[in-house]
Structure formats: structure tokens, C-alpha cells
Amino acid sequence: MPIVVRLDVQLATRKMSVGEFAERVGITPANVAVLKNGRAKAVRLATLERMCEVLGCQPGDLLEWVPADDAP
Numbered sequence: 001m002p003i004v005v006r007l008d009v010q011l012a013t014r015k016m017s018v019g020e021f022a023e024r025v026g027i028t029p030a031n032v033a034v035l036k037n038g039r040a041k042a043v044r045l046a047t048l049e050r051m052c053e054v055l056g057c058q059p060g061d062l063l064e065w066v067p068a069d070d071a072p
Contacts, residue, residue, distance in 0.1 A: 002068055003064070003065055004038065004064045005035050005040065005063060006063070006064055007032070007036050007062055008036050010055050010062060018033070021054065021055075025050045025051055025054050026047075026050060027047060048062070048063075
């Protein structure tokens with residue numbers, strides 16, 4: 001998938017658990033896992049906004065476009 005979610009990097013940098021992040025954003029830990037594992041097909045802008053607010057980052061810190069040939 002050409003869009004890679006770098007949520008794991010942001011959580012590790014802040015030493016924040018998936019459970020704490022999920023609770024603060026208002027999503028389930030299962031949905032956080034879907035995002036972290038690259039299985040998400042869409043993200044609501046309101047959710048992305050809340051994720052950025054909780055992590056103190058920009059959307060570009062969480063999402064990265066990678067050409068299909070280079071995708072993990």
C-alpha cells in the first residue's frame with residue numbers, strides 16, 4: 001500500500017502505550033492495531049486531527065506516501 005502509517009514511531013518516541021493512545025483519541029485498541037499494521041483503508045479527518053492533537057504532531061508525521069515498488 002503506497003500510504004504507510006508511522007504511528008508506531010510516534011508512540012515509541014513518546015513512550016505511549018496503545019491502550020493509553022486509544023483511550024485519549026477515543027478509538028478502540030483494535031482500531032489502533034489496524035492502523036499500526038497497515039490494514040486501514042480509510043481514516044476520518046476528525047480521527048486524524050485527534051491523533052495529531054494527542055501526539056502533538058502533524059499529519060505528515062503519521063502518514064507517508066511510499067511508491068508501490070518501495071512499500072514494505
